[in-house]
Amino acid sequence: MPTEIIFATNNANKVKEIKAVTGNLLTILSLEEAGILIDIPEPHDTLEANASEKSKVIHQLTGKNCFSEDTGLEVEALNGAPGVKSARYAGDTRNFQANIDLLLNNLEAHANKKAQFRTVISLIWNNQEYLFEGICKGQITHQAKGISGFGYDPVFIPLGTDNTFAEMSMEEKNLYSHRKKAMQALLDFFNQVGVL
Structure with a gap:
């Protein structure tokens, strides 16, 4: 029986991506699946916090x-913007179309389109906290392309490809994904401590 662990999120897209990485190595429970119906604030100015x-x-x-x-x-x-404010870049409504429009508008005057996605995972395991990071470098497009994924995926092209994340299948995205890299670091830790 795979180890059961709660993923502290209400974001169904993130749950889907994480489950695609872990397969049947772990039993991942979203907050909803764990019966925890709360929305946790993100008041801090770093991803880690x-x-x-x-x-x-x-x-x-x-x-x-x-x-x-x-x-x-x-x-x-x-x-480094939108950074920690990525989900609320254009306001507290978390409207990603508005976020993308604002981002493209703010970048219009800049020739440099370099960007990176950065994911930080905080794991609490046996009452101890561990942090893992995953980074995907790439660039911002001039216009949105593709219909897969979520968030800024339609305007982000990872290094090593000509397609945006939104033009990729989940399997293709996970060849580059920041979230996959951070989760892989967590799985490597579980391997080291004998959980997997």
Whole structure:
């Protein structure tokens, strides 16, 4: 029976991506699947602190092993923005079309389109916290392309390909994905400590 662990998120897209990485190595429970119907705030100014906040809230609530993640798109010409504010870049409504429009607008005057996605996972395992990071470097397109994925996927092309994340299948995206890299680091840790 695979080890059961709570993923502290209400984001169905993130759950799908993480489950695609772990396969049947772990039994991943979203907050909803674990019967936890709360929305955890992300008040901090770093991905690390936000990820940590979410996993600690769920651990305090349940006493169970859990993990959370926070992800930001960091654009070089915009001094790392939208970064930790990626989901709320165009306001608190978390409207990704508005976020994309604002991003493309802010980048219009810049020749440098270099960017990276960065994911930080906070794992609480046996009452101890561990952090894992995954980075995917690439660039921002001039216009949105593709219909897969979510968030900024239609405007981000990872290094080594000509397609945006939104033009890729889940399997293709996971060849480059920041979230996959961070989750792989967590799985490597589980291998080391004999969980897998």
